[in-house]
Amino acid sequence: MHGWCGTILRVDLTRGTIATEKLDPRVARSYIGARGFGIYYLRKEVDPRCDPLGPFNTLIMAAGPLTGTAAPTGARYVVTTKSPLTGAITCSNSGGNFPAELKKSGIDAILFEGRAERPVYLWVDRGRAELRPAGHLWGLTTHQTDEALRRETDEKAKTAVIGPAGERRVLFAAIMNDRDRAAGRAGVGAVMGAKNLKAVVVRGEGEVALADPAGFKAANARYRDAFKAKTKDNPPPLRTHGTAITVVGTQSHGVFPTRNFQQGTFEGWESIYGETLTRKYLLRAKPCFSCPIACGRVTRIPDGPFAGEGEGPEYETVYALGSDCGVDDLAALTKANYECNELGLDTISMGSTIACAMELYEKGLLKESETGMPLRWGDGQALVELVRLTARREGFGDVLAEGSLRLATRYGRPELAMVAKGLDFAGYDPRGEQGMGLAYATSPIGGSHMRGDPAYFELLGVPTSVDPHTWTDKPPLVAKWQDLFCVIDAAGLCVFFSVRYLVEQNLMVKPVGITELLNAATGAGYTPEEVERAGERIFNAERLFLLAAGFTRGDDRLPPRIVSEPMPSGPAKGMVCRLEEMLGPYYELRGWSAGGGPCEAKLKELGLL
Amino acid sequence: MKITVNLFANLRDYAPAGQRPAEVSLPGGATAADLLSALRIPPAVQAVLLVNGRRAEAAALLADGDEVTLFPPMEGG
Numbered sequence: 001m002h003g004w005c006g007t008i009l010r011v012d013l014t015r016g017t018i019a020t021e022k023l024d025p026r027v028a029r030s031y032i033g034a035r036g037f038g039i040y041y042l043r044k045e046v047d048p049r050c051d052p053l054g055p056f057n058t059l060i061m062a063a064g065p066l067t068g069t070a071a072p073t074g075a076r077y078v079v080t081t082k083s084p085l086t087g088a089i090t091c092s093n094s095g096g097n098f099p100a101e102l103k104k105s106g107i108d109a110i111l112f113e114g115r116a117e118r119p120v121y122l123w124v125d126r127g128r129a130e131l132r133p134a135g136h137l138w139g140l141t142t143h144q145t146d147e148a149l150r151r152e153t154d155e156k157a158k159t160a161v162i163g164p165a166g167e168r169r170v171l172f173a174a175i176m177n178d179r180d181r182a183a184g185r186a187g188v189g190a191v192m193g194a195k196n197l198k199a200v201v202v203r204g205e206g207e208v209a210l211a212d213p214a215g216f217k218a219a220n221a222r223y224r225d226a227f228k229a230k231t232k233d234n235p236p237p238l239r240t241h242g243t244a245i246t247v248v249g250t251q252s253h254g255v256f257p258t259r260n261f262q263q264g265t266f267e268g269w270e271s272i273y274g275e276t277l278t279r280k281y282l283l284r285a286k287p288c289f290s291c292p293i294a295c296g297r298v299t300r301i302p303d304g305p306f307a308g309e310g311e312g313p314e315y316e317t318v319y320a321l322g323s324d325c326g327v328d329d330l331a332a333l334t335k336a337n338y339e340c341n342e343l344g345l346d347t348i349s350m351g352s353t354i355a356c357a358m359e360l361y362e363k364g365l366l367k368e369s370e371t372g373m374p375l376r377w378g379d380g381q382a383l384v385e386l387v388r389l390t391a392r393r394e395g396f397g398d399v400l401a402e403g404s405l406r407l408a409t410r411y412g413r414p415e416l417a418m419v420a421k422g423l424d425f426a427g428y429d430p431r432g433e434q435g436m437g438l439a440y441a442t443s444p445i446g447g448s449h450m451r452g453d454p455a456y457f458e459l460l461g462v463p464t465s466v467d468p469h470t471w472t473d474k475p476p477l478v479a480k481w482q483d484l485f486c487v488i489d490a491a492g493l494c495v496f497f498s499v500r501y502l503v504e505q506n507l508m509v510k511p512v513g514i515t516e517l518l519n520a521a522t523g524a525g526y527t528p529e530e531v532e533r534a535g536e537r538i539f540n541a542e543r544l545f546l547l548a549a550g551f552t553r554g555d556d557r558l559p560p561r562i563v564s565e566p567m568p569s570g571p572a573k574g575m576v577c578r579l580e581e582m583l584g585p586y587y588e589l590r591g592w593s594a595g596g597g598p599c600e601a602k603l604k605e606l607g608l609l
Numbered sequence: 610m611k612i613t614v615n616l617f618a619n620l621r622d623y624a625p626a627g628q629r630p631a632e633v634s635l636p637g638g639a640t641a642a643d644l645l646s647a648l649r650i651p652p653a654v655q656a657v658l659l660v661n662g663r664r665a666e667a668a669a670l671l672a673d674g675d676e677v678t679l680f681p682p683m684e685g686g
Contacts, residue, residue: 234681243686245617246685248618428686455685460684461683496684500684571662
């Protein structure tokens with residue numbers, strides 16, 4: 001095969017066996033890769049009603065056909081499993097260098113089944129795989145684990161590991177690859193920990209075979225040149241300031257979540273946004289594999305109580321550990337970010353859970369006798385301390401480790417968890433950004449911005465601007481973009497480049513550039529319409545898993561704060577999210593019944609019957 | 610009339626004398642497009658334009674005391 005390696009690794013952790021299987025070319029064509037392979041194997045092999053932390057859940061790591069190629073941003077992989085945080089599917093996406101290394105080792109995907117009796121890690125050396133004992137690594141941070149593993153395997157190997165948080169099954173533990181890149185959302189790290197799988201280490205020296213090398217090279221050069229021409233005199237804000245520049249877009253529209261979504265503007269925003277980060281702490285920009293943008297941040301806090309060095313913060317972290325907790329101390333939230341990376345936690349859910357605890361505390365529902373410390377808005381020291389406690393489930397951290405919804409439910413106020421389907425929102429308040437509300441509510445994994453991110457057209461002017469306050473126009477746009485994001489994730493590309501250069505620059509975002517690169521890499525001869533259809537297939541297949549896991553239309557909802565408490569101030573003052581008015585039209589145009597399930601005709605059309 | 614202007618990322622280069630936020634005086638009846646030319650922002654430069662936190666077109670009429678925000682389109686989040 002070309003683009004695809006054609007090899008799936010099946011690791012049975014209970015038996016300690018490893019088998020290689022051929023990738024079915026029909027599956028490859030229909031599901032493209034990465035996120036598509038994730039849902040294909042999850043539906044095929046995992047009982048949607050299983051215990052996410054039990055041996056019958058499967059953890060799937062999958063790359064796309066463009067991962068590991070020279071395609072711009074061909075760096076991504078997706079981790080798919082049943083989430084212990086939400087009980088829904090989760091598919092969490094990450095870049096760095098590990099995913100490309102997996103492809104260079106000749107592997108498209110790894111399926112981890114069962115549960116090892118004792119800690120192990122998987123070592124894949126140029127396609128040969130073996131399970132090795134990992135007892136000596138248990139308890140180490142992600143950075144320590146990465147260093148130890150490269151010492152005992154190959155200095156050039158790439159790693160995806162869990163830290164203490166994953167080992168202790170913190171329900172929003174991340175899988176960290178290349179030290180500081182995270183497949184972060186909805187507890188993929190806890191599933192790895194429950195399987196006693198500490199790490200995956202890969203070394204590959206091969207090249208991804210291309211169906212049409214000359215055509216690929218030409219298309220690649222053209223898209224990279226277009227990027228260079230556009231950014232020659234104006235470097236992309238993402239390179240200069242990182243994703244934390246996005247604060248400008250959210251704060252100025254009044255949708256920058258503040259104090260657990262009680263407000264949409266944060267008075268301390270200038271202290272924590274991208275330009276301040278650049279000025280105060282940036283050492284250098286860091287690209288993922290084959291990326292011309294380089295939005296990654298290597299930063300250092302030179303002195304003071306939060307001194308340290310690491311990567312981040314990104315925008316979502318600046319919101320979650322910053323404005324959402326009322327923290328305007330960039331050093332404190334950056335330090336909390338470093339701790340999350342090293343202990344293996346999702347910064348979004350960590351911050352959102354602390355914000356929820358702070359609101360419960362401020363409302364008198366949570367007492368200092370239970371928390372062990374005052375939890376006042378803006379307390380940077382408490383923020384860092386709570387991250388450390390949560391990762392090791394010590395003291396009040398054991399309560400936080402269960403996530404915001406269980407925390408708020410425990411104290412009698414479940415509506416104070418800012419979640420959809422139990423997954424914490426990203427950094428956009430849907431009251432002033434209607435499309436984002438629909439995207440959160442209908443995302444198969446819950447409150448994620450990476451399932452058709454409407455912030456592009458509602459806030460950030462990409463590819464063009466749409467009024468964020470209108471709702472009747474949003475259902476078709478959200479559906480279209482959700483399907484597009486499936487395609488980008490399945491191909492193994494990053495959204496940041498793809499949305500700007502590899503799709504037609506209008507709101508219908510036809511994936512012409514992605515199709516061209518896919519065809520040159522795989523020889524599949526897709527039309528853009530077939531690629532779009534594959535995206536729709538992936539989205540609907542994820543929906544089917546969700547429904548089979550017991551979710552219904554009633555779960556496509558947002559907290560009362562978002563749908564019935566008007567935004568108190570700022571540019572979105574007086575607004576609520578008009579979710580109910582968007583859901584009906586959305587289901588209809590998706591070909592779903594009023595109950596929220598894909599109709600038979602739609603399933604037939606997508607080959608999902 | 611006086612307009613307050615917030616410029617971000619590479620549009621910051623157009624702030625008069627590096628002011629932040631910048632104050633710009635314009636004759637009554639001026640539009641957002643007039644503001645852009647007063648700031649010497651070339652028409653080819655793409656910008657997201659907000660007036661008092663709401664998306665606006667270049668033809669939008671400005672009023673005394675308005676707050677205008679300009680930033681380049683960005684892939685973010």
